[in-house]
Every structure is written in C-alpha cells, then in structure tokens.
Amino acid sequence: MAANPELKRKVEELLAENRVLLFMKGTPEMPRCGFSMRVVGVLEQLGVEYGAVDVLPILDPLREVTGEIADWRTFPQLYVKGDLVGGCDIVEEMFESGELAELLEVEQPGGVQAPAPPEPSDPHQSPPLQLG
C-alpha cells in the first residue's frame, strides 16, 4: 500500500511548520500509550513548545507515510527541525545524556530525573489530520 499523497503532503507541511513535532498515541493531556506518555514527560521537563498529532485515528495510513518519509513505522515519533530523532528509547537516552536539550537549544533541567507525570503547560495541539 503506497502512502496516501494527500496525507503525506499534510505531514510534510506539519514538519515544516513545527520546529518540534511529536506523533503520539493520544494527546499530551491524555496519552494512550506508555511510550507516548514518556516522550511527553521528557518534552514537558525540557519546557519546549511542540506540535502534537494524535496518530490513533489514522494509524495505518500514517505508518505508510512516515515509512516513506523517515523509514520508521511505529509511534511515538519525535521530529526536530524536520528530522526524525526517534521513538521513546532514543528520546529518553538523549534526554539523560543532555543531547536532547542541546538539540532543542534549551537548558538541561538540573539533575536527571525519571519522567514526571505530564502536566502540559502550553501544549500546542495540532488539529487532527483528516484524510480525503
């Protein structure tokens, strides 16, 4: 199944418009998967603004699109400046090492801590992507 061109175009638009873009299961206020929740937790600790897209309504078509764009089909996926950084494992590793703060050009929060429960301060919620 080739990627839906309209959906792919919309994803490319979102990547261009959002310096930090998270494809996740659920929303930052209500994540629907443990891995997605952990990535939200990391972003909240870093205090960065990010776009969040709930993949659940469009899961299979979106896997095809990200498979073509970034050769990666599982979620969550964190993109920074249009490039795929990775899923939960990579985000947590880079957070702990300080690389993520550096990439995002923010200060590394003092002390390494386990991800706090998400308390969205100013999550930028993208409207749900629609097909067709």
Added chain:
Amino acid sequence: MIAEALPGAEVEVVDETGGGDHLRAIVRAPQFRGRTRIDQHRMVRAAVQSKMDDGSIHALSITASPS
C-alpha cells in the same frame, strides 16, 4: 534473528511483560560504530521486521550501542 542480521553483535532480548509481545532488545554491535542512534535502531528493527509485521511483536524497545 538480530544476531544473524548483525554478525558479531551481542544481543540480549528481555520479555518486558511476560506475554512475549513487548520485548526489549539490548544490542551491542560493531556495525553500529559511527551511526546515529536512529540508524542503529533501524538496523535492529529491520532484523525483526517480519515479526513486527505479523503482529507477534507488538512493541520493541531498543537499547543499542557500538561495540
């Protein structure tokens, strides 16, 4: 499967839930040297893609490092 795709790798697979479908793969491989984390993860995923596609693995966490 991972060891076959990455000769010389040290591989440990942990079943995170006891149900056989949430796995953690801990992989140290010479093939990872000089590669970004996402590329290292792509290599591990490619080795087990058939099991992800048929649903026998629901979630795969990866800890990868060059050896």
